[in-house]
Each structure stands twice: as C-alpha cells, then as structure tokens.
Amino acid sequence: MRKTVLAAITAFGSGLLGASLASRPGSRRFHALxxxxxxxxxxxxxxxxxxxxxVVQPVAAGAGAFGVFYGGALVARHIPPLRRAITGVLDHAHRGSTPSVAATALVTGVAEEVFFRGALYDAFGARGATAVYVLSTAATRNPALVLASAVMGTVFAWQRHRSGGVQAPLLTHVTWSALMLAVMPRLFPPAPQSVLVRNASEPDRNLRRATRCSYPGTKPVRGEGCRCGHCSCCCSCSVP
Structure with a gap:
C-alpha cells in the first residue's frame, strides 16, 4: 500500500515538475508550480x-561533482543539442530574479532528497529510488536534466547508503546546486531575442524571422547551418 501511495505522489509531483519547466521563466506560474x-x-x-x-564529506562530494559537471559543460557548449537543452534550463536563471531562482532551486533540492533518498529509498532501495528519480525528471523532457539526474541520483543514493540518512545527500545536493547556479549561467548565455529581418527579394508583406548570433563578429545568414559553434540558439550565422 505504501509503495502505491508513493508511486501516486511521484506521478503527481512529476507532472507539476514538467509544467513548471514549461512555464515562462520568472513568471508567477513558474514559482507557484x-x-x-x-x-x-x-x-x-x-x-x-x-x-x-x-558535514565536510558531503559538501566536498558536492563540490567534486560540480567540478565534473563543469568539465562536461565546457564540452557540451560545442554540442548543439546539449547546448540548447542546458540553455533552456538556465533561461529560468537568466530571466528570473536571482535570489528567488536560487531559493527555489535549493528548497526543491532539499525536498527531493527528503522524498527520493528518504521515503522512496526506504520503500524501493537505492536502485529503485534512483530509477524513479530519473523517470520523474524525464517529465521535464530536457535531456540535460535527465542525464544530470542519472549521474547525481547515483551519487545521492551512495551518500544515503554511506551515511544511513538524508542529511549527507541533502548537503551534497545543495552544494552542487548552489555552485551550478553560480557558474553555469556564465558558460551558457541567454538565447538572443528573435528579430524580424526583411528579405529584399520578396514583397514587403513577407517577413522572415532570423536570430542575431550572440557571438561577436558574426552576422545572420538564412538557409545555412550555424558555423560559429558558439550560438546558443537555432540561428544560422557565418563568421566573416
């Protein structure tokens, strides 16, 4: 009976999670969800x-995990699908209030540890709780978040097993999240706003949408792939 209740709670919370990430960054709907x-x-x-x-070991583990993710982020910046996925998540940090976004992320991290490494871990064990954690994160439909949940879910479960409770994974999660929020937005600048440009070969009423590349020294060019490798958007650009 307990497992059935936990499964229902997980499904409900996962639905809210997916809706929150789909809402407009910085909006009241986002914070409410x-x-x-x-x-x-x-x-x-x-x-x-x-x-x-x-305290020391969990905090050190969180800092170490951040170091690994930082190295991965340096590579992901040059892989368009991952870059777009990460930038999509960080839009909430770029366009929202920094204190409120930080508070939201940290409180949610604490809540996740209490539930997934607490109740779910006790009911389903380390592997089961981690699998459910990944499935719950999949509700966001963001591959970067799903990948992060698989890696960090394993780390958090190990911390729970090692310490016998939720304090260690909670401290690891909060440390990792705080460092990610402090550094990652600088590596992945916000996607530039779309602008309308006129195609001189077509009537005035036909306007095509292009996007200005945020990387210095580039200009928008329609109909070609992104060449600069630094755009955080779906634009087409060329390097002079």
Missing part, C-alpha cells in the same frame, strides 16, 4: 532518517 513540487515531495516523505551528522 515549483513551490507546489517542493510541497508535494515534503508532504509525501513523512518521517525520514537523518543519518550520520557529517
């Missing part, structure tokens, strides 16, 4: 074990 996600995880967790009261 993410708050609802956190409330769902907290309410569904119940009482969970705190575990070993260690």
């Amino acid at each position: 993410t708050a609802s996600v956190a409330a769902t995880w907290f309410a569904g967790a119940g009482r969970v074990p705190r575990g070993r009261r260690d």
Whole structure:
C-alpha cells in the first residue's frame, strides 16, 4: 500500500515538475508550480532518517561533482543539442530574479532528497529510488536534466547508503546546486531575442524571422547551418 501511495505522489509531483519547466521563466506560474513540487515531495516523505551528522564529506562530494559537471559543460557548449537543452534550463536563471531562482532551486533540492533518498529509498532501495528519480525528471523532457539526474541520483543514493540518512545527500545536493547556479549561467548565455529581418527579394508583406548570433563578429545568414559553434540558439550565422 505504501509503495502505491508513493508511486501516486511521484506521478503527481512529476507532472507539476514538467509544467513548471514549461512555464515562462520568472513568471508567477513558474514559482507557484515549483513551490507546489517542493510541497508535494515534503508532504509525501513523512518521517525520514537523518543519518550520520557529517558535514565536510558531503559538501566536498558536492563540490567534486560540480567540478565534473563543469568539465562536461565546457564540452557540451560545442554540442548543439546539449547546448540548447542546458540553455533552456538556465533561461529560468537568466530571466528570473536571482535570489528567488536560487531559493527555489535549493528548497526543491532539499525536498527531493527528503522524498527520493528518504521515503522512496526506504520503500524501493537505492536502485529503485534512483530509477524513479530519473523517470520523474524525464517529465521535464530536457535531456540535460535527465542525464544530470542519472549521474547525481547515483551519487545521492551512495551518500544515503554511506551515511544511513538524508542529511549527507541533502548537503551534497545543495552544494552542487548552489555552485551550478553560480557558474553555469556564465558558460551558457541567454538565447538572443528573435528579430524580424526583411528579405529584399520578396514583397514587403513577407517577413522572415532570423536570430542575431550572440557571438561577436558574426552576422545572420538564412538557409545555412550555424558555423560559429558558439550560438546558443537555432540561428544560422557565418563568421566573416
């Protein structure tokens, strides 16, 4: 019975998570939905074990995980599908209020640990809880987030196993999230706003949409692939 209830809570929270990431960055709808996600995880967790009261090791693990992701991000910037996926997530950091986005991310991270490494871990074990965590994140339909959930879900589950409670994975999660929010937006600038440009070979009433490339020294060119390798958008551009 407990597993059925947890499965229902997971499905409900995952739906809210997907809707929150699909909402306009910085909007009241986004903050309301993410708050609802956190409330769902907290309410569904119940009482969970705190575990070993260690601070240094979990924080160091979070910092180490960030270092690995930072190295991966340097590579992902040059892989268009991953770059677009990461930029899509970071739009919420670029276009929203920094304090509110940070608070939302950290509170949601705490709620995830209490639920997934607390109640779900106790009910389904390490592998089951990690698998459900990845499936829940898949509701965002963002490959970068799904990949991150698989990697970090494994790390968090290991922390739970090692410490016997949720405090260690919680500290690791918060440390990792804080560093990601502080650094990643600088690596992935916001996608430039679309502008309308006139095609001189067509009537005035026909306007084509192009996008200005945010990388210095480039100009928009329709009908060709992105050559500069630095655009965070779907534009076509050429390097002079």
